[in-house]
Amino acid sequence: MKIDLMDEWYPVPKPGKSKRVKLTQKQKGDISQQVDKQLKARSHGLCELCNAARATERSHLTGRPHLDEKTKVTDLIHLCTPCHDWLDETPEGIRSRNFIARAINTVLEHQATK
Numbered sequence: 006m007k008i009d010l011m012d013e014w015y016p017v018p019k020p021g022k023s024k025r026v027k028l029t030q031k032q033k034g035d036i037s038q039q040v041d042k043q044l045k046a047r048s049h050g051l052c053e054l055c056n057a058a059r060a061t062e063r064s065h066l067t068g069r070p071h072l073d074e075k076t077k078v079t080d081l082i083h084l085c086t087p088c089h090d091w092l093d094e095t096p097e098g099i100r101s102r103n104f105i106a107r108a109i110n111t112v113l114e115h116q117a118t119k
Contacts, residue, residue: 033069033072034065035075036063036076040076041063044083045060047078047083048060048083053084054082054085054088055085055087058085058087058088059085060084060085062084062085063081063084064083064092066102066109
């Protein structure tokens, strides 16, 4: 007697939920409590740009889409609101932000090669 296996039902378990390997841009840009404390300690509560007003905002020097890993203290600058607006919304501010980011990265690369 020949058995026809084509008519049989052989269920296969569904694969488990996939696990994300890379961090999302939001996750990369999130500022941890430890990094926040380091930033506030570095700035002593004063704007790091004008050094006159109270720093109330944390600004990314490197935009979230350009971050390769989680935000570090060297990716941030502690600013007052007017300086933050200037840094993000004016051509001169954007050029300055890019210069500051390049300068910090150059210093870090130099320190890493020592």
